[in-house]
Amino acid sequence: MHWLYLILAIALEVCGTTAMKFSQGFTKALPSLLLFVFYGLAFTLLTLALKKIELSVAYAMWSGLGTALIAIVGIYWFQESMTLVKFLSLVAIVAGVVGLNATSSP
Template sequence: MNSHYLLLLAILFEVCGTTCMKLSQGFSKLLPSILIFVFYSVSFFLFTLALKGMDVSIAYAVWAGLGTALITVVGIFWFREPVNSVKIISLFIVVAGIIGLNLSDRIA
């Protein structure tokens, strides 16, 4: 499987794990608490496989940045977190940074 697809899947599982952190209410709810470890285990497994075909510097930056952007969107739409112009602009900056990192790999 393509490393980029593995990385994307790893990011999605990481976002699911982070979402379960919120849903677990400090490990007071059993199912979300268990799912934290399941989702993060799968995420790290897939991320490790993705690293076989990618530079770690690019892969980790994409993983962290896209994960942050996605969990912010989840927070806004699912958990009704406040949204303002600074948050939206910051999301665009994170996404622009991810695009720039990927382009730098092709330009060099």
């Protein structure tokens, strides 16, 4: 169940960051409100996940996969550029998360 909490926390963090972009600097009411709702839920679920998942693994997954996913959202939804360096950097982030997860205690 704790892994599900972490996955949902990552998804909600990506939703919160996307809402941040749509809020246009807090000038749009609904995305601004959703930003706080999504982040509040994300932090709640991350806290629940930390009851059983090692901090280093959970936070690496939270930040790394969140970063990679929001970069993908930026590329596909907001037409941000995709360069070779950006692609290789995303691969490195995911590889780091996998490496930390592989070396964590059972």
